Amino acid sequence: MxxxxxxxxxxxxxxxxxxxxxxxxxxxxxxxxxxxxxxxxxxxxxxxxxxxxxxxxxxxxxxxxxxxxxxxxxxxxxxxxxxxxxxxxxxxxxxxxxxxxxxxxxxxxxxxxxxxxxxxxxxxxxxxxxxxxxxxxxxxxxxxxxxxxxxxxxxxxxxxxxxxxxxxxxxxxxxxxxxxxxxxxxxxxxxxxxxxxxxxxxxxxxxxxxxxxxxxxxxxxxxxxxxxxxxxxxxxxxxxxxxxxxxxxxxxxxxxxxxxxxxxxxxxxxxxxxxxxxxxxxxxxxxxxxxxxxxxxxxxxxxxxxxxxxxxxxxxxxxxxxxxxxxxxxxxxxxxxxxxxxxxxxxxxxxxxxxxxxxxxxxxxxxxxxxxxxxxxxxxxxxxxxxxxxxxxxxxxxxxxxxxxxxxxxLWEHHMSTVAIGTEDIDPHLYPGARAWIDEIPVPARDPQPTPLAAEFDLAPTTADGVMSDFADLDFHVGVYGDPDAERTIAVAGGSHAEMWVPALDIIGKRNGFKVTTYLKMGCPLTLEKNPTRIDGTPYPECTTWVRKVLDELERVRPDAVFTNSTRPRPDGPADYVPPGYLEVFDELTAAGIPVIAIRDTPWPHDDDGRPINTPGCLADGGDAHSCGSERAAALALVDPITDYALLNPLLHPLDMSDHVCDETFCPAIVGNIIVYKDFHHLGATYVRSLSSALSRALEAELPWTGPSFGPFD
Known part of the structure; x- marks a missing residue:
């Protein structure tokens, strides 16, 4: 130096x-x-x-x-x-x-x-x-x-x-x-x-x-x-x-x-x-x-x-x-x-x-x-x-x-072996899922599918196709399912709780001749709430920007109906409710003459102390359909909360699939030999596919053009 x-x-x-x-x-x-x-x-x-x-x-x-x-x-x-x-x-x-x-x-x-x-x-x-x-x-x-x-x-x-x-x-x-x-x-x-x-x-x-x-x-x-x-x-x-x-x-x-x-x-x-x-x-x-x-x-x-x-x-x-x-x-x-x-x-x-x-x-x-x-x-x-x-x-x-x-x-080798087990073509007689309740099909003694280890990967096709926007993405990415050449279209819009219905809508669209398009973003329901948050409570301004873009696009392309969620669990107590931001979306779309299919959210599993249940993890840890399930009254109101609004808005078509996920008092973790949830609160794709006939009937009752319903093993 x-x-x-x-x-x-x-x-x-x-x-x-x-x-x-x-x-x-x-x-x-x-x-x-x-x-x-x-x-x-x-x-x-x-x-x-x-x-x-x-x-x-x-x-x-x-x-x-x-x-x-x-x-x-x-x-x-x-x-x-x-x-x-x-x-x-x-x-x-x-x-x-x-x-x-x-x-x-x-x-x-x-x-x-x-x-x-x-x-x-x-x-x-x-x-x-x-x-x-x-x-x-x-x-x-x-x-x-x-x-x-x-x-x-x-x-x-x-x-x-x-x-x-x-x-x-x-x-x-x-x-x-x-x-x-x-x-x-x-x-x-x-x-x-x-x-x-x-x-x-x-x-x-x-x-x-x-x-x-x-x-x-x-x-x-x-x-x-x-x-x-x-x-x-x-x-x-x-x-x-x-x-x-x-x-x-x-x-x-x-x-x-x-x-x-x-x-x-x-x-x-x-x-x-x-x-x-x-x-x-x-x-x-x-x-x-x-x-x-x-x-x-x-x-x-x-x-x-x-x-x-x-x-x-x-x-x-x-x-x-x-x-x-x-x-x-x-x-x-x-x-x-x-x-x-x-x-x-x-x-x-x-x-x-x-x-x-x-x-x-x-x-x-x-x-x-x-x-x-x-x-x-x-x-x-x-x-x-x-x-x-x-x-x-x-x-x-x-x-x-x-x-x-x-x-x-x-661990990775084990992961790949579990993911390789497919459930799209499982025998509906052995694994009827929701059809066991809908059509009173006998349920033979079988280990549930998908296995608890594979349930995490029981995903809607939109995930593999990469058409769901991530948290930071401000753009929408349109996926096409059902009958891609059909003239009529149902647009599925919102977050993962709208996405989880795509496996059933894909089947129904192919059978009954309508196209299913998707506008999806992680953790972002279709809401006009001014300050949306993620599930953990952190601010989510990207959701506001994205929803505005999607609504403008839907009003431009004018699908025959928009399929989205109508309820969420109450943040401060039991049962579910309709967030005001959802109602603003319904008002805007129906004022533009676009029908809305408003599906009630399914229960989010919780134990008796109110702690969330990761269904596959609970089952893998030795639990069963009952010990890993939850009480219906803790998750759902007696009546679909959107009912009163629907009576005043003829373009709002409510769907409630709760009776196909829960019985009168309880929501089990396994129905018809199929695991219901893939994590803490999302239905697995296999179970949603087993709901196809029930969802088709519910759709047809609200919008006849969606086509005739089909049998229990279709």
Whole structure:
């Protein structure tokens, strides 16, 4: 370096280890007891950026030295190998443990999704797997994924690798510039260039996070591009640490205030809805203040010294392993106890066991495989020259990685074998489904179809054909079913609860000579509600835009009828109702002279405590038609709620198929040897096909042109 003042490696900050301990305590306690986002993960991200960008900055400054070669500057392997030794041993160990736990404690219907998440977590794209599947990070329950928390590990892994590669290229570019312009060999100039780059990228990421928060927050929560500004904010502090002389008591006050913000923000900020948008500045900014308040060569403030206590540092050193372990342990316990919440005593035991397991993982797996003088086991179990030890470490990684991939492959093979079982051509005499009730057909003793393992994939053809818009898609994609050459058309419009009727409408249309077109969007019923939400309550503005486009298109093409849902379960109590936004749609379409076929939504299965039932999972876990079913009165009003409106609007044709899903008092999980639901609330395609004759008769009664009904085995 040519600066007169050398760039000195900063002193090790044990108080920041203690801050890690505070962060992991918040994360674990909020997960176990409170079902909220604490802000602890944002503390981790900020600290990671501070340490990692600082390390890369020192590398760039050292690379400016003429002694350093371009090969040394650009070579990523020394840092990447250290990163792998730091991250992989504990992660792969936990993934193997989760695979074993899933096989023992979770129903077979969940093995496929767990296998996918094991692979996603091992390859560091779990955050995007969850984002694509819109799995919101909410309170723990027995139905949560035991790997859901690894989104943050994936995000940090992506940040580490991308930032490292970018920084190495930037360091090489600065070194090349230094051969032409000596000013670029100065540490101060290098620091300034890197600082400007960090500020620009962080500002772009923050802008992206803020915009996406109002557009697609469930995706935004997991998005690395939206989260990038948080570690870069910490990295900026490593590049430029403000030097302001303040008395020790004032710095202590700053640290205490910042800690209070970090500890309390989980109570007054809805992290799932707000992070990583502007409100994330609360935990991020508080972390920056703590880092700054304890910086410099002067004696650290009393609060920072308290963070550096032996207990705080011990917990901080266990933070990584404890983060990995506590969540799957919680989920497995809830599954074993068949509960959605842990009591105070249960939660305390879970945390205690998690701490013990985290210590074992760090002591006997992380430290030996990481190597170095800090671990007494390193010299004992990994003797010899560095290359020999390195080969042993890499061999261990390969063995562990093979176990994970092998488990995932086995689960995938099992998945493919279950999906291969088709149900479109099953014998209606053996598997009458709804026809057992409609036409009083005897039901022989047979295992139900599809199997509980395959029921998840018992889908309407629109899914395979890719004509359903996803959550972010603002356009509609028209599918054509029934008789594609027919003159008359029924347009199916809305969300997945309209889509699930397509298998029956396809059959009826082909038999009775009308075309079925589809206008479908995930989680978006046909409603003119001003502020629609998804099923989990998060805002869904894309639905508003999409519905408006679809209504305009329907009024332009003028189908002979629009088929859509008329009811939903009441959000605050039993039975069902007609949302006002649905009525606005019915008013608009019928005012345009377009008949509406308004089908009542089917019951959403719940147990006696009001908890939703995943029917295939319940059956795979040893349940039966009754124990996995639900009471009719808890899901349906005595009379179809659309009845009064239909009496006043002759173009509104109500359909109610409830009597073909439930008897007088109960809605069983299996009817006529066919599993009724494919998940928590969607009818399976096989059961819907068995409803074809009943739906045809109901349609013909309302709209005679739909054609004659047909027999029980058609």
């Amino acid at each position: 040519t600066d007169s003042t050398p760039d000195i490696r900063p002193a090790y900050r044990t108080d920041l280890d203690g801050l890690r301990g505070v962060a992991i305590a918040l994360v674990a306690c909020f997960h176990v007891w409170f079902g909220k986002v604490s802000g602890g993960v944002d503390v981790f991200l900020t600290l990671s950026g501070y340490f990692f960008v600082g390390s890369l900055l020192r590398h760039a400054i050292a690379s400016a030295d003429p002694v350093a070669t371009f090969r040394d500057t650009l070579n990523p392997w020394p840092r990447l190998s250290r990163l792998l030794r730091r991250l992989l041993p504990a992660l792969v160990t936990v993934l193997i443990g989760v695979a074993i736990g899933a096989l023992i404690l979770l129903p077979q219907t969940r093995w496929v999704s767990i296998g996918r998440e094991i692979i996603a977590s091992a390859l560091y794209f779990q955050n995007y797997y969850l984002a694509w599947n819109s799995q919101d990070y909410l309170a723990a329950s027995s139905d949560n994924s035991p790997l859901q928390h690894l989104w943050s590990m994936s995000m940090q892994g992506q940040f580490f690798v991308a930032t490292m590669l970018f920084a190495l290229v930037l360091a090489a570019a600065l070194k090349l510039l230094g051969t032409l312009l000596p000013a670029f060999t100065k540490a101060s100039v290098i620091r300034t260039v890197i600082g400007v780059v960090v500020v620009v990228i962080a500002a772009a990421s923050f802008y992206h996070a803020t915009v996406q928060q109002g557009a697609n927050q469930p995706y935004n929560y997991y998005d690395t591009l939206a989260r990038l500004w948080e570690p870069l904010a910490g990295g900026l502090l490593a590049v430029w640490m403000p030097s302001v002389r303040l008395p020790s008591w004032l710095r202590t006050l700053i640290t205490v205030g910042a800690l209070a913000l970090i500890v309390s923000c989980g109570w007054w900020i809805d992290g799932v809805a707000e992070y990583p948008g502007p409100m994330a500045w609360v935990p991020v900014g508080a972390t920056l203040l703590i880092i700054w308040s304890g910086s410099g060569t002067a004696p650290r403030p009393a609060a920072n010294r308290a963070l550096a206590s032996r207990q705080g540092v011990w917990l901080g050193n266990l933070a990584y392993a404890l983060y990995l372990i506590h969540w799957p342990l919680l989920i497995f316990y809830l599954a074993y106890a068949d509960s959605d919440h842990a009591t105070f005593i249960e939660g305390t035991c879970i945390l205690a066991v998690s701490l013990g397991m985290a210590w074992l993982v760090k002591r006997y797996i992380e430290d030996p495989l990481r190597g170095g003088n800090r671990s007494p086991l390193a010299a004992r179990h990994w003797p010899g020259r560095p290359r020999i030890r390195y080969a042993a470490i890499m061999s261990a990684f390969l063995v562990l990685g093979a176990a994970v991939v092998g488990t995932g492959a086995k």
